[in-house]
Amino acid sequence: MCFLLGLLLSQTPARAQAFDSYVFALSWSPGFCAVEGQDKGREQCASGSGVRFVVHGLWPQQGGGSAIDCPAGQRSIPRQTLDAGRDLFQSDGLARYQWRKHGGCTGLAPSAWLDDVRRAHAAVIVPAAFAHLQSELRVEPEDILRQFREANPRLRPGMAAIACPRNIFQEIRICMSRDLRDFVPCPQVVQQSCRARAISVRAPS
Numbered sequence: 001m002c003f004l005l006g007l008l009l010s011q012t013p014a015r016a017q018a019f020d021s022y023v024f025a026l027s028w029s030p031g032f033c034a035v036e037g038q039d040k041g042r043e044q045c046a047s048g049s050g051v052r053f054v055v056h057g058l059w060p061q062q063g064g065g066s067a068i069d070c071p072a073g074q075r076s077i078p079r080q081t082l083d084a085g086r087d088l089f090q091s092d093g094l095a096r097y098q099w100r101k102h103g104g105c106t107g108l109a110p111s112a113w114l115d116d117v118r119r120a121h122a123a124v125i126v127p128a129a130f131a132h133l134q135s136e137l138r139v140e141p142e143d144i145l146r147q148f149r150e151a152n153p154r155l156r157p158g159m160a161a162i163a164c165p166r167n168i169f170q171e172i173r174i175c176m177s178r179d180l181r182d183f184v185p186c187p188q189v190v191q192q193s194c195r196a197r198a199i200s201v202r203a204p205s
Helices: 003-009 029-036 079-084 092-101 110-123 128-132 141-151 187-191
Strands: 021-028 053-062 065-068 137-139 160-163 171-177 199-201
Touching: 021 029, 021 110, 029 053, 029 199, 053 092, 053 110, 079 092, 079 110, 092 110, 128 141, 137 141, 141 160, 141 171, 160 187
Parallel strands: none
Antiparallel strands: 021 053, 021 171, 053 065, 137 199, 160 171
């Protein structure tokens, strides 16, 4: 089963607060732009933007799947909260979508949810190689996971997964405890990780 189909099948509507861990999704912008195109991120994908890793989302996990579409997510995010998250999300639209789809299932207020997104982002060290990448590479998905484990010693095998639609590196998904103090095993997420022998890691434009 492909990664995206498996992810969709693992998502079920849930009540707020009924979750035990998180998946923190970091999108590799050059890969996102290659797969999704400019329609979903015009500024992010503009030539010369140089955008690298960006936050995709922080997804509460319930019973091995993402808790989604909780009624609390229909509550609007205040303008002040959106403004405070502009260093995390690439657009207000993405922040609103992530709150509606996933954030509302945490049982937190929008500002507290955004604080958790910030804490997750601060807890993950991005390997230095990605900060200096200037040209496209062909690598095994395991190579990317290994680099993240080396940069984050408490991140062990079975705690992260790679998304690679069209054999292009698009995202790493890292499993974290509910209190965001540690990385945790997540067999269901890892089971859906990229199985390609080699994938393209696009360079920023």
